[in-house]
Each structure stands twice: as C-alpha cells, then as structure tokens.
Amino acid sequence: MSDAKAQHEESALQELISELKARGRQARITGRPDIDGHPALTTDAVLEVDGREWAVDHCLVSREPDLPPAMAQADKTLSSRLQPVADAHKCGLAVSYLPQAKSDHTKKDIENYYDEVVRTTETAAKTGQMAVGSDGFITAQVYDADPPEVTLIPFTDTTGNAFLGAQIEAGLAGPLTKKLEGQLKRAKDAGYPVALLLDQIPRPGSGNKTIWLASAYTITQVTQRVLNKHPGIVDQVWLRPAQKAAIYVAPQMHLLIA
Numbered sequence: 001m002s003d004a005k006a007q008h009e010e011s012a013l014q015e016l017i018s019e020l021k022a023r024g025r026q027a028r029i030t031g032r033p034d035i036d037g038h039p040a041l042t043t044d045a046v047l048e049v050d051g052r053e054w055a056v057d058h059c060l061v062s063r064e065p066d067l068p069p070a071m072a073q074a075d076k077t078l079s080s081r082l083q084p085v086a087d088a089h090k091c092g093l094a095v096s097y098l099p100q101a102k103s104d105h106t107k108k109d110i111e112n113y114y115d116e117v118v119r120t121t122e123t124a125a126k127t128g129q130m131a132v133g134s135d136g137f138i139t140a141q142v143y144d145a146d147p148p149e150v151t152l153i154p155f156t157d158t159t160g161n162a163f164l165g166a167q168i169e170a171g172l173a174g175p176l177t178k179k180l181e182g183q184l185k186r187a188k189d190a191g192y193p194v195a196l197l198l199d200q201i202p203r204p205g206s207g208n209k210t211i212w213l214a215s216a217y218t219i220t221q222v223t224q225r226v227l228n229k230h231p232g233i234v235d236q237v238w239l240r241p242a243q244k245a246a247i248y249v250a251p252q253m254h255l256l257i258a
Contacts, residue, residue: 006035008203009058012240013045016056016197019238019253026050040190042183047195054235055187056195057179060203061219061239064170066101071154074099077114082121082150089125092145096153098137164214168222176223180230193235198223198256200242216241220256227257 013029020027030053031038031046038046043055074097086093097117100110116133117140124131124140131140137155179196187194198219216239227234237257 004204008199008201009044012058012197012199012201013047013056015240016238016253017047020049022252041187041192043187043194044197046192053192054195055184055190055192056197057184058197058199059172059175059179061168061198061200061214062171062175063167064101065174066103067099067171070099070101073110074114074154075152078117078152079150081114081118082152083148085118085122085125086145086148086150089142090146090148091125092143092149092151093121093125094141094143094151094153095121096137096139096155097133098135098155165218165222168214168219169225172222173226176226177230180226180233184233185230188233194233195236195238196223196234197238197240199240201240216254216256224257 017027017029027047027049029045030048031041032044033041033046034044041055043057045056045058047054047056078095078097082093082095095117097114100113102110105113117138120131120133120138121140124142128142130142132138176196184194184196200214200219219239220237223237227237235258236255239254239256241254
C-alpha cells in the first residue's frame with residue numbers, strides 16, 4: 001500500500017473514531033489487518049467500539065475506473081488535432097465533450113466520436129458561432145486569444161447519464177461487490193460485525209476522482225441496492241462527506257445504514 005493511500009485511510013478512520021466518541025461511544029483502532037496482518041481479517045481496520053471489535057473497510061465513492069484513462073486519451077487526441085484549427089483561425093476555442101471509455105465503446109466508435117468533436121470545432125471556428133454535436137455533450141465556442149489556444153472542457157463522467165445515482169453506481173458497484181464477496185464476507189464468516197466506511201474525499205495524488213456533489217441520500221440508495229444482492233454481510237455504512245457542516249450543527253460523519 002502506498003503512503004498516500006495509507007494516510008488517506010488513516011484520516012478517514014480517525015474521523016470515524018471522533019464521530020463515534022462525539023456520539024458518546026468508546027472507540028479506538030485496535031488493528032490494521034491490511035498493513036500489519038491478522039489471523040482472520042483482511043479488512044482495512046479493526047475498531048473496538050464499546051468493547052466489541054468491528055471489521056471496518058474503507059471505500060472511495062469514486063467515479064468509474066475508466067474515467068482517468070478516458071480523459072487522458074481524449075486530451076492527447078484532441079489537443080493535437082484542435083490546436084491547428086485554432087492557429088488557422090487565429091482564435092481561442094473552448095471545446096466540451098464526453099470522454100469515451102474503452103470498456104463501453106469500440107476503437108472505431110471512439111475514433112468516430114472524436115472526429116465529430118473536431119468537425120464541430122471546425123464549424124465553430126469557421127462561422128464564429130457556437131456549434132453543438134449530436135450527443136449534446138460536444139460543444140465548441142470561439143473567443144479572442146493571442147496566441148491562439150484550445151481549452152478542453154471534458155465532462156467528468158463517461159456514462160453520459162446526468163443522474164448522479166447512475167454515475168455513483170458505475171463507480172461504486174464493482175469495487176463494493178468485490179469487497180462483499182471478499183474481505184467483508186470473510187469478516188462476517190469469522191463472526192465480526194462489519195462496517196463499511198464510504199469516503200467522498202479524493203485521495204491526494206490519485207487520478208481517481210470522487211463524486212463530491214452527491215448527497216448522502218443518493219449514496220445511501222445506491223449502496224443499499226448493492227448490499228441487497230449480498231444480504232446479511234454489512235451491519236453499518238458510514239460516510240465521510242466531501243463538504244462538512246458547521247460543527248455542532250450536523251454530524252461530521254453520516255451513519256447511512258444500520
């Protein structure tokens with residue numbers, strides 16, 4: 001495990017400990033099986049809460065894993081193709097698009113999509129007016145710039161679905177299912193109560209972005225749908241939100257499912 005990942009997990013666990021204590025519980029970390037090993041557990045932590053040990057696993061509320069490579073590919077492809085358009089028309093170009101994931105599209109599909117981005121941008125450059133592509137995500141606008149430049153504005157999603165719930169499920173369902181079939185099930189089989197600690201705060205230095213706009217309610221709905229396919233494993237689900245409320249006004253960590 002990298003130092004950044006370990007530190008991020010540790011900060012989330014410590015905030016959970018603080019929240020439990022604020023609620024009048026006695027809580028402390030008694031083990032880190034993923035770091036120090038454990039005879040029965042492979043979860044991220046063992047927490048003792050009011051004298052009882054819980055197996056706890058940390059999980060980011062992430063965008064789908066295809067997003068970082070899809071964004072990198074789009075940037076590389078479009079930057080080299082659109083800068084000559086800006087140079088030819090001596091202008092700035094602001095271009096939006098939906099990154100295309102290899103898991104959802106063929107190589108030809110992706111090439112055709114970015115060809116449309118280029119054609120749309122050329123139309124905007126020639127007419128001086130905003131141009132829109134067929135999917136509604138592709139747009140191109142001209143602005144004054146000297147020297148000419150291109151500003152790429154990717155949507156931070158590959159699903160093409162405006163609903164945050166769909167975006168959360170695309171990123172969370174796979175990793176959570178893997179945990180439910182792996183370390184969380186082993187912990188339950190070993191007799192431990194199991195808690196899942198979801199985290200909206202992105203890991204520093206990671207290309208894996210979290211869905212920070214999603215509400216606790218939406219995250220609860222998505223999580224419960226995944227848990228329903230693996231009943232009886234997780235006893236509690238906590239959330240470290242991206243945006244904290246003022247202290248004493250609302251909890252700093254949310255208990256989503258219990």
